Structure formats: C-alpha cells, structure tokens
Amino acid sequence: MPRLVTLYSLQWGDLSLEEVCIKAKGFGYDGIELGLPTHLDVHQTDPLYYKGIKELLEKHGLQLRTISTHLVGQAVCDKIDERHKEILPDYIWGDGDPEGVRQRAAKELVLTARAAKELRVDTVVGFTGSPIWHLLYSFPPVSQSTIDEGYRDFARRFTPILEKFKEMGVRFALEVHPTEIAFDTFSARKALEAIEYHPAFGFNYDPSHLGYQGVDYVDFIYQFHDRIFHVHMKDVYWSDMPKQVGVFGGHVPFGDPRRYWNFRSLGRGKINFEEIIRALNAIDYQGPLSIEWEDSAMDREHGARESCEFTKRLDFQLSGHAFDAFFGK
Incomplete structure (x- = not known):
C-alpha cells in the first residue's frame, strides 16, 4: 500500500483547522500534519478537546500521524533576540x-x-535552534572547543526533554535545516553523538534544505536509515549560473529572482524525488510523505493540489520479489 500523503498545516495558519481539513480533502490528501501553535493548543488537559480533534479529522476522512512545533522548538537552543x-x-x-x-x-x-x-x-517534528549557528562562517576564526561547547549546550538542554518524550512513548524528529544544531550530514552526526544517540531523537527528512547547500540528500537517507522518523516533501530550485545573491540568501526575501535558490512546488525544482522514494523504500520507511508547501510565486491552493498529485503519482512500494526471480527453471 502506498504511503499516506499529508498536508502540513502551518502554511495555512490563517484558516481554522476545519477549513484546512475541507481543503486538504478536496486536494486529495490522506491526512494532516498539525502545525503548532495555530492548530493545536497543547495546554489543553481535557481529553474531550483531543477527542474533538480526532473526530474532526475522521469526519473529513483524514488521518493524523504527526504534530509539529517548529516555532517554539527554535527557541530552546537559540541565541534569543527580537x-x-x-x-x-x-x-x-x-x-x-x-x-x-x-x-x-x-x-x-x-x-x-x-x-x-x-x-x-x-512523532513530533520540530526545530531545536542552535547556540552556534551564528558562527557558521569561521571568521574571525572559531575554535573547535567553541563548536564542541555548542553541542554540549544542545545536549544539556535537549536531553531532559528527550527523556520526557521517551517516558511518553513519543519521538522528536529534528528537521535538518540551516539555523538548527544539525543542518547537513556532518552536523547531524555531531548532534546524535552529543546526545549519545538518544532513542527518542531522530530526523525529519526534508531534501530541500540539503539540496541547495550542495549536500548529498539521497545519501543522507542511507546514513541515518534508522533515524528517519518523518519525511517532508519539498522542492527547491537553484541556479546553474551565478546570481546577485548567493547560497546564504542575502538580505532579500524568498521568491526574489536575484537569489541563487528558492523553494518551489513539488516537481518544479531540482530535487530528484525518484531517487528519494527508492532510498526510502530501501530503508523500509513506512511513515507519511508530508507536503510542506512553499512557493512564493504560486497560488498555494494550486500548489497544494499539484504537489499531492505529484507525490501520489511518484510513490511506490518496494517489490516483494526480484524481477528475474522466475527466469530459471
């Protein structure tokens, strides 16, 4: 059976949850990834509140496998400012x-x-923030001890959180992303080492954040095959020619044509989703494929619909037998 295709609700935060459900079902989605704090109040303690959310989703024929807390998670380890x-x-x-x-x-x-x-x-998807992201470009020179202390700070802050997650049978999936403690393959490994490979910590795989950096985003799946807890389907385009604004993004908004890269609706960028699906099959990932739709130059309803269709057309399950298994006598 193909994997569920879900819609991440954070980009639809101007709508009520019921309005998002109606649209998602109309676009062809199988479920919702609830984005906090807009579509879920985690301060609620009444079981009837959560029962109501489940009933709302069931009413619209949608499943729930993941909730996400990117905005609040960012503040756990960051250098806080305005x-x-x-x-x-x-x-x-x-x-x-x-x-x-x-x-x-x-x-x-x-x-x-x-x-x-x-x-x-x-599974809870989210960000961690980072006390050392601002030191990315090592000038003035940054000592290794300073970087190591940044990872220790992350471990001190996040290990108690992960222990609580473990007690409740819930996993935290960090979206590997610039500005986080893990933003490429090397830093993801450093993060795991810092928390001693805590069983409640893994990754939300989003190839768009790796592709424009020049990181091998398919190899990432194989490197962390047992830590891919969730998958965001998101595309990105980067230029073959030099641009006025480089890989760091400059001080110009998303969508500006002077940028070296911009997020795009699925199938309209440079991410090779065929190889991603094959890699996810190889590691036996059975979780949802969640559309985090971001394209500054496209109507979001058009993009959400075509992204769902693209993903469902592309996804397939691993074969139960080799194609040449019956060639011999």
Whole structure:
C-alpha cells in the first residue's frame, strides 16, 4: 500500500483547522500534519478537546500521524533576540529574558509530547535552534572547543526533554535545516553523538534544505536509515549560473529572482524525488510523505493540489520479489 500523503498545516495558519481539513480533502490528501501553535493548543488537559480533534479529522476522512512545533522548538537552543518575539506566542516570549524564553520553550516541548500522546501520535517534528549557528562562517576564526561547547549546550538542554518524550512513548524528529544544531550530514552526526544517540531523537527528512547547500540528500537517507522518523516533501530550485545573491540568501526575501535558490512546488525544482522514494523504500520507511508547501510565486491552493498529485503519482512500494526471480527453471 502506498504511503499516506499529508498536508502540513502551518502554511495555512490563517484558516481554522476545519477549513484546512475541507481543503486538504478536496486536494486529495490522506491526512494532516498539525502545525503548532495555530492548530493545536497543547495546554489543553481535557481529553474531550483531543477527542474533538480526532473526530474532526475522521469526519473529513483524514488521518493524523504527526504534530509539529517548529516555532517554539527554535527557541530552546537559540541565541534569543527580537526576531523570536515575532514567531513565539506571548506566553513563551514573556519579558524577553533569553534564558527565560529558552526554559519556557523547553517546557512547551514537553507539553507537546503529552498532547501527542493524547492524540495517539508517536512523532513530533520540530526545530531545536542552535547556540552556534551564528558562527557558521569561521571568521574571525572559531575554535573547535567553541563548536564542541555548542553541542554540549544542545545536549544539556535537549536531553531532559528527550527523556520526557521517551517516558511518553513519543519521538522528536529534528528537521535538518540551516539555523538548527544539525543542518547537513556532518552536523547531524555531531548532534546524535552529543546526545549519545538518544532513542527518542531522530530526523525529519526534508531534501530541500540539503539540496541547495550542495549536500548529498539521497545519501543522507542511507546514513541515518534508522533515524528517519518523518519525511517532508519539498522542492527547491537553484541556479546553474551565478546570481546577485548567493547560497546564504542575502538580505532579500524568498521568491526574489536575484537569489541563487528558492523553494518551489513539488516537481518544479531540482530535487530528484525518484531517487528519494527508492532510498526510502530501501530503508523500509513506512511513515507519511508530508507536503510542506512553499512557493512564493504560486497560488498555494494550486500548489497544494499539484504537489499531492505529484507525490501520489511518484510513490511506490518496494517489490516483494526480484524481477528475474522466475527466469530459471
């Protein structure tokens, strides 16, 4: 049976959950990936609240396998500044004291695991933030001890969170992404080593964030075959020719044609999804393929519909036998 194709709801945060469900079903999706904090209140403790969400999804014939907390997760390990105020709920931002923000964000992740358990979901996708991302370009020179301390800080902050996740039978899937503690294959391995390969920690695989960096995004699947907890289907286009704005993105918005790269609707970028599906089959990934739709130059409803169709047309299951198994006598 083909994998579920789900729609990530964060890009539809201006709509109610029911409105998102109606649209997703109309576009052909099998389920929803709930984006926090817009479409799920993890402070709710009444089982009837979670029962209501499940019934709403069932009413529209949609399944729920994942919830996501990118915005709050970003604040757990980041160097906090005014940018975070724009993406965080007021109760997380509080008075803006950086350490207070980090601690409240960490508590919110634990509440998110509890909400996942209430919804009978075993995977939470999110960000971690990073205390050392700002040191990416090593000038003035950055010592190895400074980088190592950054990973230790990540481990100190995230290990207690992961222990709570483990107690509740929930996994945390970090979306490997620039600005996170893991943003390519090497840093992903460093993150795993820092937390001593904690069983509740793995990755949300999104090839778009690896492709434009020049990272082998198919090899990433094989490198972390036992840690791919969830998959985002998202495409990206990068130029064959030099551009005015390079790989770092510059100070221009997404969609600007001067950029070296931009996210695109599935099938319209440079990611080789054929090889991704084959690699996911090889590692026996049976989770959902979740569309995180981002294309600044396209109507989102058009893009969400065509991305669903693209994914369903492309996905296939591993063969049960070799094609030449019956050639011999």
